[in-house]
Amino acid sequence: MKHIATYIVCSILPGAVAAQTVTIKGSVKDKQGTLPGITISVDNNKYYTVTELDGSFMLVGLPMGQYSLEVSSLGYESYIKPLDLSGDTDLGTIELKEADHMLNGITVTGSLRGTEIKALNMMKSSMVLSNIVSAEGVGKLPDRNVAEAVQRLPGVVMESDQGEGRFISFRGTPSDWSSALVNGDRMPVADEESKTRAMNFDIFPSSMVDYIIVSKTLSPDMEGDAIGGSANFMTKSAPAKKTIQAALGSGYNAQAQKPVFNGALSYGNRSKDGKFGYFAGASLYKRNWATDNYQVFYGSNIDQSLSRLELRDYEGQRNTIGANAALEYKFSERAQIYAKGVYGRMTDEEYNRKTMYNWSTGWGQSIRLQNIHNIMQTDFWGAELGGELKPSSKLSANWRIASYSNHFQYGAVPFSKGDPRNGYHVIEFEKSVNFKDFLYLDENGKVTDERNAYDRLKLLNIDSPEPGYGDDYRNIQPVYENVPLINPSDTSFAFTRAYSETNETWEKDPIVAQLDLQYSAGSKLKMKFGGKMRMKEGRRNVGLELWERNKNLSASILYNNFNPGAINERGGFLAELGSPYQGQMLPFLSGKQIDNFVNNQGDTLRHIPFGTATPYFQQMVGSSYKYKETVYAAYAMAEWNVSPKLTLIPGARVEYTSPAVEADSIMTVDPALGTVALTPVRSGKNYWSVLPMLNAKYTLTDKQNLRLAITRTFRRPNFNEIKPGAAAINYSNNDLVYGNPDLKPTYSWNYDLAYERYMSASSMFSIAGFYKQVKDHIYTAFESSSADNNGVSNEFQIPGGVIAKKFQNAPEAFAAGIEASLMSKMRFLPGIWKNLGLNINYSYTYSQMRIDARDQVQALPRQSPNVLNVALFYENPHITTRVGLNYRDPYLYELNLYAVKDPASDKMLILHQDNDYDVYVGRSLTLDFSFAYTFKEKFSVFTELNNLTNTPYTMYRGQKERPLKTEYYAMRGLVGLRYNF
């Protein structure tokens, strides 16, 4: 490989190698540590380079002679030194002095400011359009996981789960258009629900991270499957000197009305000769949480009638444990080796109590109570071994081999650990009622009585044809009466079933191997070549263990015999809406009663193990699959300093993807008896992705950059999207999703143009425009159901039928937008106000896609038009305080392309051309606050308050007055003490 690279370089640029030239090298640091992203300029940018992450630099191909060397950087005094070069020269360590320190006469303690300056320097000198947040920047934010930290960066949006950050996206593009990397690798994903390749970052505590590099344009040496952008989380490595950090905090979650606890400890050091360094850290984040939620189900694609109202009360406790370690050994200047390890575990124990008002009458009108308990457990680990070799002054090689694993399973509920029947455990009771709140319409749509009705609808006021009829969307009230007394179970709730939804999902990347070669072909040209290989395997395995009453042996099991307790409404269920459901959240079983229910009932219940002899097996078989994927990638790129002002990075990356998905489909063994067996089905189409890229940076002045990038990137289809065989059924959402083995990967040509102006060490302004031309965007489309889902009606069917969906490619789509950012310290203000600062980032994106099913062009699903982040902060040597605001527009989540087959023409007729039946995610506006006071140099007390606006997470159908899901998390906060040595 080395020879080939050398050969290529030699044949392209014979002159550059042949000339009589010398090399200079060295490293740059400040008082606190190494400085990456610092420009090393010779003779006023005639020759220049930029320091690496470890602060080192090397400039080759300088003709012998006399020069002036200048090391200049934001926030530091310039370092100028005359050079007389007659041979290769090691300049050793250049230490820069902080400029602000001198100017303002303020004693800057610790490395707090330095790291932020570092980040800005790296951004300025980066060859791609990027933003960097440092460990220090992370620590300053009131965020416990990295997804929350990274959302503070310009143009980054967070998708949250139960109020905590989980997925990230860029400039409002769909979250799985973006890649989240750890130390440059895409992570394996194992999530209970999400089947995308987007990492679930709630298991990843921010204390493990050193830098987060967010790149909005890619270069060929980065993983190419990122259309929106890429976030690279660099875990901590061995520090330059002894470092001890400790933090201890405790807080309160207002929704749960319960405490929160956080602790972190880390230690790092380096041997006296500087050759051996190590770091180890661990953190624990334990928090109680709670959610008030109501969900509305619409029973039909034909009209907007309500089929079900669910009042859901969640209470839970999350524990995140994170640990990481790093070792590093320098054999010599020419060779070093390192190892890193990361471990994260999150357990989320959840009690969920659902009161379900079921208007949909196919089943029989009823109220159902579900007592739910489950523990979700995610374990993640990664290990990496790597090194750097510099066989000559012009050639360096970086290699690494890594292995990662991510694993989800349910914990020991309701049985002991390891029992395969553990899962999302539900004990369900039901009572028949008659609802009295229907609107009855005759054949002509006129109001009539029940007897002569042609339509019976429960409607919201916005959908009601009759003035005065219909509920407000914030106050949907069920009105019902008991059914005529037929047997005791009709006036009191009676047991219907218990079940555990089981799920074991894992993904491993057993081997990820990477080699990068960098060859300095001359003073103005660096070449980079490399290759990467990743093996991936994974599995999703879901099931359903069911317990029914032995009806021929026992009498009905009445709810009241368990003395269910009134729910703790913690200040009022949905108090944000004025507690409209007082008394409608019915009594529930205790956690112990839920756990012991199945065992205590003994032979009264009949266990129906998951297997081919259960009807839901045949329906769930499509939800389980396993897969393998091998990816080979190779790239070549050049970094060409065309002129003192212009740098070009042309290059290309080629990725070869070889996926194989295996799922099961059902085969009839004996039609006379209805017995079935499984047959495996396989799919997987190999594909080549050729990704040419060009990044250009033009340095208008020392403090102004102009950047242009033309890049081609892609998105691999998720494994569930190309899965063959039966449809996957999601009982919670009552939908049924077919994979599409013929799906093509999505490709995007991305055009980015940006202007950056750096005003000072911590002030900058940028404006960027982007255009993404996307081919084959993958989206879920609704499909006709009844023709395809023969026989899905069983006891797990919810009246109103299930909704069938299929993944499809949208042939053409685009997203275009502009983005502006300002990071400013208000040095111009008088007195103490000069310590005020403001960061603002705003992006506006317009997107559209054209699909066959709709006449009109359509916004891209999961794309937010307006995204705004604002942070107002005040920093002096003792006080750091910050108020952060995040705003995101509502966005289209899923299209309703429900169709019915016209029996005459055999054509599918799309029912809805407008967006009235489409699913949206509602707007989000969150406000967070943090405050830290530093004393005795090493100690600080801090406080963090999240979700001050108590913003609900909402989803709706067509318009916000037609809610699907509304969830409130309330405020949470933490107060603590931090120690830095």
Place this chain on the structure above:
Amino acid sequence: MKTITKLLTGALMIGSTLSLSAQTGTVKKPKVLFIGIDGVRSDALQQANTPNIDTLMAHGLYTFDSWHCGATSSGASWSTMMTGVWEAKHQVTNNSYTNPNYANYPYFPKRAKECLPNLKAVQIITWDPMNDPANSNNSAGFVFNSGFNQSIDAGTHGQGAVTAAAKIQLNDPNLDILFIHYDETDAAGHSSGFNPSNAQYMNAIQTVDQEIGEVLAKLYQRPTYAQEDWLILLTTDHGGIGTTHGGQSNTERHIWWVASGPSVPHLEITGPDPGSYYMPTNPVDTTLLNNTPVLTDIAVTALAHILKGAGCENPETNPAWGLDGKSWLLNDTTDTTEPENPTYIEDVNNAAIEFGIFPNPNNGAFKVAFKDISGNIEVRIQNINGTTVQSKRAQGANGLTVVPFDLTTLPKGIYFMNVVNNGKQTVRKIVLQ
């Protein structure tokens, strides 16, 4: 109840083809094929093109006036039909089957076996709550004490699998009772509307009719068919409203059923709404309930048939069974006492030309169906004054000849249909409602 049977027999004795066994002197073994099609509204069935169902009607007793007196959800409705008692007894009020009382009110095959323990009964379903896991490929399901030797869940494979399994079962010469259930019609209604103007729903009804045709063809091919006395029962469980059902509107309650075979009279029965256990403003009138066709009659008619000549206690009156329904079987007693609450009955067996009118009464849209008829057919519709308001001609053929009429623009009331074929003439009364 008793009087109804008497009335029927009285009206039908002349020229009746009943009771082949009595005529030939050999005892044919009574057997029951019960076909359930879920969620088929009366008006939709009447408008759909369903030649196989039409043929069954033409050779049987049928009604579009079977009023549902309970909850119009599937669990409750099928339980009523299978047990022959209303919800107060079987206690299934919705699809959760929270507390079914099959122990005291079992499925009719179980009752039949109390008298004839060696009967063989099989059910084939796709709707899993109806499964009896005691002897099934499906270990879940809510039914017990059903008396089925085998309960086959055709699972997610749809109605084709039901038909395929039924055809295999019909090969078994020992089979006595077969219940098969098709669910696609209900699924179509839920997904796109229980509505005759919904093409998808209508298509589902027409498709299931073809499935039924296949099953019937297989039945007729049984080598032992000539020695057997099959009663074919065909019903739905409820109608629908919008995209749902389970309530008490007329379109959900006002349903239909067919009993076809030599042991039942060949006529259409109509009747008024006997009320509902769920409608305080329309309570059940027990007198009416005893005269009009209702869901509980299905199990009782099936029992009366299967136990015919076995010397068992009369299923209608057996106090140990406590059944609510009545049998519509022909019996051989002759009693011409006038009914206390006469139900409109038309004698179709005594006609010179055999044909069926579907539906009748109707809103003006109906079809006239002839089976295996030759020559020209002329159909004239006359009003009560004898004025011809519409007439049509058709060419007879082997199999079914269907002549559609649309009189919806005419005033409601009584009309006469005058049919002439090969020099014969038959006049029938039609009621436009």
